Amino acid sequence: MAERKAFLLRIDPTVLEAVQRWANDDLRSLNAQIEYLLRTSLTETGRLTQPKKPK
DSSP: OOOOOOOOOOOOHHHHHHHHHHHHHTTOOHHHHHHHHHHHHHHHTTSSOOOOOOO
């Protein structure tokens, strides 16, 4: 598993509650949901490329 780095996140309580509800709906932890949303956004905008799978 990839190394994880902890950091403090200041976030509007309303946004946090909405993301928590979404995480619950998707059966993810809040942390996993935030990482999923960031990774999806970064990939869609071309700022994060997925590693190529070996053939």
